[in-house]
Amino acid sequence: MEETLTLLFGQTIQMFLVLLVAPAITGITRRTKASFMRRQGAPIIQPYRDLIKLVRKESVIAENASWLFRSAPYAILAFTWVAAALVPTFASGLMFNWAADAVALVALLGAARALLALAGMDVGTSFGGIGSSREMMIATLAEPAMLLVVLTMALTAGTTRLPEVAEFLISAPVTVRVSLALALVALVIVALAENARIPVDNPATHLELTMVHEAMVLEYSGRHLAMIEMAAQLKLVLYISLIACLFLPFGMAPANTGPAAWLLGAAAYLAKLGIGAMMLGAWEVSIAKMRVFRVGEFLGGAFVFAFLAILLAFLTREVLN
Amino acid sequence: MNHAYDVSHLLAGLMLVASFALLYQDRIFAVLNIFAAQAILLSMAVGWEAWTQQRPHLFITAALALCLKGIIIPVALHKMIVRLGVHRDVEQVVGVGKTLLLGLALTSLSLMLVLKITVAADSFTREGLALALAIILLGMLMMITRRNAVTQIVGFMSLENGLILAATGARGMPLVVEVSVAFSVLIALFVFAVFVFRIRERFDSVDIEALEHVRGDTK
């Protein structure tokens, strides 16, 4: 009973940890980009200030918006928050980590994306349509690659449950395996596409014709926009956590350990988040955004990498058994 | 043992990735750079084989691969391209997506085949042969799906890389064969270079399509 309570407590902490940390990660990314461009940049806590400002502002909604438009931000935030709360961050084996495996995680994010695309189409402007249609096209290209990455993990670790994969990689020291490296590259490309980062989409653009994610949320303002921004920041944290959990799980507290190990795990996790955010910022300033129809080739590259990862994993299994 | 296997697997796998990158690239200088990288990886792989299998003459092979294919030939081709003023972009015959999918299918085929017929061999050989066959097939695919004579030469070279990888995986390839292979590569290069120069003088481009009219068929 006491153990259950501890695990429940840990799960609650994880839920609020990801929520609290998400704006800071976006802040770190923006700060890194600014410093590469020789600007001073906004402080790291600026996204927190932006969110609070948005929440306090009045929300202006189009006259012909429906109940879907009003309720979508809440639903999107709920789906993304649940998904982010279920990825093991500082400890594996917390109370509800078993409820969703990698496949269910992808589906939860897909549900959030579908709702956002629908909200984009609700008011009946053409910009919303641009965003929704491009977003769904990118999704069709990214999901097969994502599934192949999950298949690679299932092949290597024998399971799709994220805590188990993390524990497998911690406890069985694996020397450099090409298939895991290729799967990592594929997952990074998919993460860039899903989070609307350069080279797929520019989160800081003001030109509507270059927008994908931003175009869908043009009609939102006030607290609704705050919730959608929060969801986008949570998604970024989710993907960095996922990459850290699947490929770099060092420092994560194994199951059935107490709060002391959790503190260590939390420190390692926050360090990984920070480093990931900085690397993202560095990447974004060093490459240009692609034309929309070249994104297909980019994600096709992710697909090829992921497929190669599986083929090489097959090869290793055959040859060594 | 596992450690040795992992490193050779890593290097061969990266060579395979380089072959895919060659299929995808559409700029000539990038193609040359990737080919040079593949040759360097080849020399590292051969060197690793030399060290783990204790066959010092393979180090010479590695050095030859590094110097000739990693440095001299790419630089020479680079200079030739600049002098010829060839187009910087390369057209694909079928389209990038289909070419990559074909490449994946060919890789699966070669893995399936080699794993099936080499059940009795040891793990290094099997893995080397499987990846080498894949690299050879991808080199041939590159030759088929490109319109530009220079990239066809590069495809041919990457095919050679695959052959050498296969040869080092199997035991007992003598040095004589290796030197002759190297010379044949050089000669092929000279022939191609002269040919390319002539094509260019004659037709003002090195697009293969233009050659079709030479055959004497009336169209």
Next chain:
Amino acid sequence: MTGVGFSTAPQLAGLLVAIVLYAAAAVFAAIFHRHKTALAAVYPFCIVAAAVAAGAGLAALIADTSAGFRLPLGLPVIGLHIRLDALSAFFGLIVNLGVLTTAIYGIGLDRDRDLSARVEPFFPAYALAMNLVLIAGDAFGFLFSWELMSLTSWVLVVSRHRDAENRHAGHVYLVMAAIGTASLLFAFGGLAGAAGNYAFDAIRAAPPGPLVAGLVLAGAIFGAGSKAGIAPLHAWLPLAHPAAPSHVSALMSGVMTKVAIYGIIRIVFDLLGTPVWWWALPFLFLGATTAVLGLLYAVLDNDLKRVLAYSTVENIGIIFVGLGLALAFKASGLAAAAAVAMAATLLHCLNHSWFKSLLFLGAGAVLHSTGRRDFDGLGGLIHRMPVTAAFWLVGAMSISALPPFNGFVSEWLLFQAVLAGPAFPEPILRFMSPAVGAMLALAAALAAACFVRAFGIVYLGRPRSREAAEAHETARPQQVAMALLAGLCLLGGLFGSVAVSAIQPLIQMLAGAPLPATGTGPTPFSLVAFDAARSIYDAPTIAVFLLISGLLATLLVHRLSGRRTRLGPPWGCGFPEASPLAQYSASSFSQPLRRVYGATVFGASETIDMPQPGDDRPARLTVRLHDYAWELLYAAPARAVVRLSERLNTLQFLTIRSYLMLVFGALIVLLLIAAVWF
């Protein structure tokens, strides 16, 4: 099992009562077809019959009974065998739940405008025929009921015969149905063998040899697959399903395709004996291509009901992939994985019947209140038809396999089965499983794109025509029918593990082993695929989590912000768009997908005709798509047949002397053969 044996069970008796009720309803409506009241009474009759049948089926499934008897009807020596087992009961449940909900929808039809003597008498006959197919115990009964099912649905398809498009659809449907039945006859002939015993029990006792089994497999896939809608035999589906009245389309798409799947499962998993690994290859290959192809057609089409029909094609492809995986695992001796694949397939049959019926009923509601089913004439219906829109959203989310609805449960199980693919001993299967998985993931993502497009264009945005602007909400019984189905979708999504446990005996029968480790998850409703340590999906926990996070987020945000909302004109980046035509249309939405996939699959080409300045004719965008399947496999052979028959037509006009010469020549040839052979 010859002789008039009467081994029956109460469930079978219940089913027979329901069948009699269906027959009575059909006859009653046929006799009194001029009275609108009589026609309207058909649907309550069907509701009762369907409820009885569904209850009987559920009871038979849970109790895992099997019962049967033989009637001395039909062919003299064989008779008519009736047999109810777990497989029949499961599919009977699907069929009768579908009939139940569509009959509830039918009660709400406008008595003067919509009821007609061409539809109502044949509705119960159609339900009757489908039930008969499921309980047929021999090939004769099966084929007779199959043909009856095709004919009654054909009548329903051409019920609005004044429309040339519907007549064309009916023609294609009839031709495909005839070819399919001929192919099935061939398959059953192969199964019956030289002894000629067509009863299923006899066939089960004496499975055919490998060559004959291969031919039977091809015949079954061709025959039943054309009814189910597998590519490239799917061409009739997008013509026929939209042509029928909407509640009948729901039955055809949601339920009749499952009867076809039942036929395939019965032949391949039950009657053909022990499977061989390569039998799975046609299933996997056809299923994966159909899944992707169906959705590519759907995403490029502009008619609401045709989009739903193409989506049915995709789901049949997914079911075929599941069947292929189950076959392959079973043949390779991996019983646990076969059970997972079979559970995924069966559950997907059930789930699809629910959400596809829901979507078609909703489309019927839209068609009824606006008179239009083309995307270019709809829009903004969420304001005029809020209830229908809410239920349609549930259906769209279910079919896109999004949690917490039921579509995701069967997709999750299927993905788990695919993830077990690396265990295949056969290298071709092993290397094919990642490709199949990738195609399934592509299909899932395209389904989401397709239904976001469909829901967005039809219900969201602004109305694109006067009819859409003046639409009214649909009648109460139709809302009840949709609510029922939406509720089933939600319950199926949350309690999928309950459904899986209920069909364990059936899975055991088909795959050779039950689903391992049911009920070993951390909570009573966790769905465990192989092993709790390997993969779990716990829908109720996730749903609770979603509710809690939603509530927390709402509370937090409203505490900080209050609830001030101001209405204003749409922002649109400062460009006010007066005309609803400026918003995204269906073809605009699919343009990125057309650019990416269209050129390869459909040879898509776009031409823009832009007038010069000063010319006031409108600019024109033309998109040309080639349906290569239709051109190569349907149009070309059809032209060849027509040419051949024109040549042969000259035989009608010969002189008497020529005819005598033909007869004489045939006689000589036969005598020669006799001389040489004997």
